[in-house]
Amino acid sequence: MLQFAILVNLMAFITTMIYNYTKSEKEKSEIKLQLLTHELERERDIQRERERISDDMHDDLGAGISAMKLQIEYIRNKVRDENVREDLDDLLNTSADMHLSMREMLWSLNSKNDNVQNFVFYVTNYAQNFFNKAITDVHFHSSNLSNAMISAETRRNLFLCLKEGMNNVYKHSSAKNVNFNFEQTDCQLIITLKDDGVGISPQKFMKGNGISSMKRRMALLAGDFHIIESEKGVHLCFILNL
Template sequence: MTGETVVAARPARRVGAPGETAPTVLKSWLARLDRLPDHDIPAYRLTRFITFVPFAWIVSQSLLGLLREHTRPALLVAFFVLVAVMFAAQAVVMTAGTRHRTDGRLLPILGVQAALTYLPLLWYGDPWTSMTGLLAASVLLVNVRGAWLVWSLVVLSVLGISWSRAPFLPAASHAVHTVLMGWMIWGFSRLSSLVAEVHEDREELARAAVSRERLRFSRDLHDLFGCSLSSLILKGELAHRLVPAEAGRAREEIEAIVATSRQALTDLRVMARGYRSPLSFAAEQESVRSVLTMAGVDVTMDITAPHRLDPALDEALAIVLREGAANVIRHSEAKNCQVTLTASGGSARLVMVNDGVVPAAAELRGGQGLANLGARMAELGGRAEAGVREGGRFLLLAEAPLNS
């Protein structure tokens, strides 16, 4: 040896990338797997079927025990009749007891099942003892007051009846069998109930999602095209009046109509694809100023809020501005409109005030458009309100936190 020290390199204990742990790697690996569609595994039907498997196993064990004892044919026929009644009672208890508050209404059925569990012991003996597992499960499923005490009495009764006819160890085996079968049937019944509840909740969530999407589509349709169509109507009427006297000006207005129509068509196509590009408040300012000025309204805009707002808030305020301009055109004879956007105390506040309120049209201000604005601002933790103020002026206010 030359005196050099050789240090054995220890293998690095790496699971994945640096900083990753085994659960993280497992989650990322599972995320890359394709999920099975729901219809490939009919979970509810499968759990309902599994629920009755212990029942079938108990009946088969009792039947085999009777056949080994060469039971008379009449008792075998009675056995199948009793099993049919027991099955019906057990099915009612497993279905109703796990899905509804029965408030003691299942007690008569539980009493019938108890009678069918203990009385046939006089004729069938030990082979019928396994039926006590069904009774133990029903006691827990009915869930009456003192259910666990009654359940314990059922188990002790099995131990006592079996011990009177056989040594202690076989009797204890019957009692353990009753405990296990009772818990198994109770567990499978609860599992089936939970699966059914999950399916119902998912269907309800799907219906709620469809309703929300319909509301969103209706709201977007109104908010996107309300101002555009109002502008088209206004420009069309203006062009119609200008044609005889000012052909050049009329041509400009018709070109503007075509441009607005194309933009409306673009908005419609984008919204139909489901990923509409967000509106911009800054861009909407110029559009609103142009439309209102063309309608003969003197527009004053005082914008002191930050240039860059949260995208969701910026889009919501742009829609409020567009809806406000559409209402000014449709529902008033305004000569002046003042738009103010301020930011203070962590909130953005947009106020639109116009004169020329038409009394007959003032009642229309609470229509779908304003309701949509209220819903949009509420989603951002804010509010929107509108109404006629003193002096015959109409005020539209929208406010929401800056960090929505």
């Protein structure tokens, strides 16, 4: 009887332990589900706020810049003083720069652009417009691009790196051609920018031309940036971990 009682108590103890463990695991699962639901809702709130800001900027700031541009053009057409016309031309250029900056901000805020394909599409269009007035021809090659997600912050920092590279080509290279290559692997996005210009010495290059800014931005993204040795021109490589 004693052995039977011990066996019964042992079974009851084991049953209680199993019940408590099962209950504990269920509670953990419920807590994880609640945290995940809360995080998803927070992400949706952030996305809605980004879209609201984007719409407000487009409607208010965009309309204001366009109105200012029209007013300046109207005044310029009425003015005969050449010095004043030159000052107004400067204002028109400033308003164009403001409009471009606003478009970049709207692009960075739009959550629909948070993927590799849309990022590459935007960079391609920007580069084509950027070099449109220069003697430099721009060429693009891409492979294995997907809809892999990249955050707005990542997009903006990576774009600013490429923009700095384009500015260097335009200002310093005297290049006839610039080539962009976009390649996606299982875990990385690799972008190279290469021109056929006059090149620049490594010592001078490392001291300026936005190199420190490119390095800093890529470091913030836990990515990599390096300069590839080239017989002609400058060859930049940006590596982003996806």
